[in-house]
Amino acid sequence: MGLALLSACAKNDNYEEPAETLTGRVIDNSTGQPIQTESAGIRLRLEEQSWNNGQGVIPQYFNVKPDGTFNNSRLFKGKYKVYPMDGAFVPLVTTTTPVIDNSKTVDISGVTSLEFNVDPFLKVEWVGEPVVNPDKTITVQCKFTRGTTNPAYQFNVTDVFLYVSTTDFVSNASYDNRFSNQVKYNGTDGNALLGQTISITTKGTLGGSRTYYVRVGARTADNVNKRYNYNTPKPVNIPGA
Template identity: 45%
Template sequence: MKKLFYSIALSVLVAAGSSCKKVDNYAAPNVTLKGTVTDAGTGKSLQTEQGSGTRIKLLEISWSDNPTPFYISSYQDGTYQNTKLFAGKNVISAEGAFVPLVQVDNTGKTIVDKSQTVDVKDVTTVNFSVEPFLRIEWVGDPVLNADGTITTSFKITRGTADPNFQQNVSDVAVFVNSNNYVGNNNYDNRYTPKLGGDDANNAVGKTISLTTLGGKLPGKRSYFIRVGAKMSYGLNYYNYTDVKEVKVP
């Protein structure tokens, strides 16, 4: 009799559990959002550092008036892509080492809004044109010297005429690394020369040449060189050149 009672009770519990079970019928996210952040002054993609630089901010307003932001990190070359999104209406902007696309005053009132409201579906492309805080240009290619060091020449200018975003330049560096993912978040400090303080700020508008540290570089390998500079504003993101390779025999 006890066995019969336990069997009936177990059957009831299993049935109850089955009736409460929910089946997830939602398809996996498969929408792609991609694009490029470009320098409005040159039309070129805005170089950044992957994972710690330019990011794309999404606010999905399909279901909420106060959504939680979702961010997509840009690649080093200024492009971005995410292939695992859900379709929906999003307010999209970009954040990085450039004049903010969305600005608020001291009271919290929005005074500039260059975000884009987009129905993200299938494969959607959203590009941004921005004014970088700083623009850094190569002056010739990096030179391998007879003593085994590398000298890099470059020029830093302001990327915007807006005086609200022309703070002092705080840091300049010629980042050196053994692979092409090079920047403030990935470099070899044994070889990377830097400027700071007044030396960094006084570099604006001039042709500057810096030579790798540590004497003769180990040979039979490539070194990847990239110039970065930042000013004292916000999250202190760097502006960058593209990457150049120097082969040391």
């Protein structure tokens, strides 16, 4: 009996490893470029349709990269319903009335590419270049505007955050609290700054003879994930003494 069980356990798994690839981009409609996000700021949801017409199938998730691209090379071949979710943009799929479904259904085999277009809650732009001050702080200028014309997703602007890090992964998921600076707004106060150029200066004294990365995130009171919309990271060199 014991030998029979041991023999059964020793049999090889005859399923091939997943080896299909899904790659692509999530495009920000306000810029025409891949959306700027943070580590784990957007997830891609995959619902396999090859089994039982997708009914009762547990969905798979993987993260979109901070630069708005995605790549997963460990998928099984099959038909999938796919869409990005959890980001600071108007949802592509909702279960509210009326139901919205802007997902894409694709056959994943070999290398499959997809693009999704999304309307961000806010569009965040640089105005000019960061300035290094004599006291080794950094002042930046930026502006934020609505990224969607849908009034249901035009939430109040709650805060703007100037992030500082020693890596270009700088975001709400990775920043140095000693130097980063958050400006909070009450009620509708932040809405009055839409389209206006604002200035923000880092906190503390940055160490000399090194490169820092700065980035601005702006956030609304969306009632789900409260993610930030971002501009692109910029390197800033702080001179030595």
